[in-house]
Amino acid sequence: xxxxxxxxxxxxxxxxxxxxxxxxxxxxxxxxxxxxxxxxxxxxxxxxxxxxxxxxxxxxxxxxxxxxxxxxxxxxxxxxxxxxxxxxxxxxxxxxxxxxxxxxxxxxxxxxxxxxxxxxxxxxxxxxxxxxxxxxxxxxxxxxxxxx
Amino acid sequence: xxxxxxxxxxxxxxxxxxxxxxxxxxxxxxxxxxxxxxxxxxxxxxxxxxxxxxxxxxxxxxxxxxxxxxxxxxxxxxxxxxxxxxxxxxxxxxxxxxxxxxxxxxxxxxxxxxxxxxxxxxxxxxxxxxxxxxxxxxxxxxxxxxxx
DNA sequence: TATTGTTATACTCTATAACTATA
DNA sequence: TATAGTTATAGAGTATAACAATA
Numbered sequence: 001x002x003x004x005x006x007x008x009x010x011x012x013x014x015x016x017x018x019x020x021x022x023x024x025x026x027x028x029x030x031x032x033x034x035x036x037x038x039x040x041x042x043x044x045x046x047x048x049x050x051x052x053x054x055x056x057x058x059x060x061x062x063x064x065x066x067x068x069x070x071x072x073x074x075x076x077x078x079x080x081x082x083x084x085x086x087x088x089x090x091x092x093x094x095x096x097x098x099x100x101x102x103x104x105x106x107x108x109x110x111x112x113x114x115x116x117x118x119x120x121x122x123x124x125x126x127x128x129x130x131x132x133x134x135x136x137x138x139x140x141x142x143x144x145x146x147x148x
Numbered sequence: 149x150x151x152x153x154x155x156x157x158x159x160x161x162x163x164x165x166x167x168x169x170x171x172x173x174x175x176x177x178x179x180x181x182x183x184x185x186x187x188x189x190x191x192x193x194x195x196x197x198x199x200x201x202x203x204x205x206x207x208x209x210x211x212x213x214x215x216x217x218x219x220x221x222x223x224x225x226x227x228x229x230x231x232x233x234x235x236x237x238x239x240x241x242x243x244x245x246x247x248x249x250x251x252x253x254x255x256x257x258x259x260x261x262x263x264x265x266x267x268x269x270x271x272x273x274x275x276x277x278x279x280x281x282x283x284x285x286x287x288x289x290x291x292x293x294x295x296x
Numbered sequence: 297t298a299t300t301g302t303t304a305t306a307c308t309c310t311a312t313a314a315c316t317a318t319a
Numbered sequence: 320t321a322t323a324g325t326t327a328t329a330g331a332g333t334a335t336a337a338c339a340a341t342a
Contacts, residue, residue: 003272007263010279011169017282018166019209020289021159035331054300061167063334068302090300090341115155117292121284124151131158133278134165136269141168144265185309202323211311216325238318238323299342308333319322 021118028114032107037062037070038079039111042104045080045096052091053082079103169266176262180255185210185218186227187259190244190252193228198241200233227251 001009026036034042037060044059045051051059057067071094074080079100085091096104119127149157174184182190185208192207193199199207205215219242222228227248233239244252267275 001276004260004263006272006275006279007267008260010275010282011173011263011266013279013282013286014162015166015170015173016209017285017289018163020286020293022163024289024292025159025163037332052300061164062332064301065303065335066333068300072302085300088300088342092301112152112156115152115159118159118285118288119155121288122281124154126281127154127158128149129277130281131154131161133270133274134158134161137165137266138161138168140266140269141165141172144172145168183308200323210309212324213312213326214310216323220325233323236319236323238316240324297342300340302338302340304335304337306334308331310331311329312327314327315325317322317324319320 024114024118025111028107028110031110032103034103034107038074039107041070041074042079042096042100042107045094045100046104049095050093052085052093054091056094074100172262172266173259176255176258179258180251182251182255186222187255189218189222190227190248190255193242193244193248194252197243200239200241202239204242222248 029039053067057064081095082092177187201215205212229243230240
């Protein structure tokens, strides 16, 4: 395969795999009564509670307007708390509720199983190699965005 | 990194890279006055003209209803022809017009540059390895879908 | 002035489903 | 009955932009 075609094939396959994997993960979320965006919020808060909505928007690669609606729904569903920041009264800091933690604990095994099934064709070694290569692609994306 | 976490990290990074790469490729398409879906149709027809709309829907992983609207717009824009199949009067077979071929020729260099920039952190060897690993993930997706 | 969050609006992508013409 | 395509409708995800409150 010529050089250019190899890169194109890798990127096209990457996109197609991601599209199909996203549908699989969305189906997992739906079985737990959640949208994929809500699961991503839960995972993000699990990784560090107390973030602001703006922080969350940046991590999830969406605008603050979208985050606002999503967290409002999740607060109404009792999955998270929005507490006013005492040092900056404009900001809300986000925390998981007990119900949110339970939801996350309930979905994580299914998440893990789905990941294992998707990656069953790769050895542990290869999964590590895949991850490290993707991180390098992500660095290229950072560079691209910095230019723009 | 423990085994489960490695798989999860690989999949999460895969999704994030795909989301961001998709935005880059959509920006490329937009510079040429096309949507990403339209570029995908052009690329698919380039790979084999004469496919039906149903074929196209399966290859692009969308429903025939969506393909119908997309190809109608592209026909109106003069990018492709829909010719009745002489052997099956229900079906349309799709062909690129000269204008469609020109559009594709115009966008391909930009496409290639974008792919090269995204993959600049990987050697040619690694790009091949990435591609082959993604193909194996796609086979796992085939298996998953066959079950369902 | 700049930033956090809110709200309204609109566009894209996608799915479902009812419909027609044909096989 | 089943299939190719059409059309209408609805939902999710996203962006832009104007706005209020606060920094």
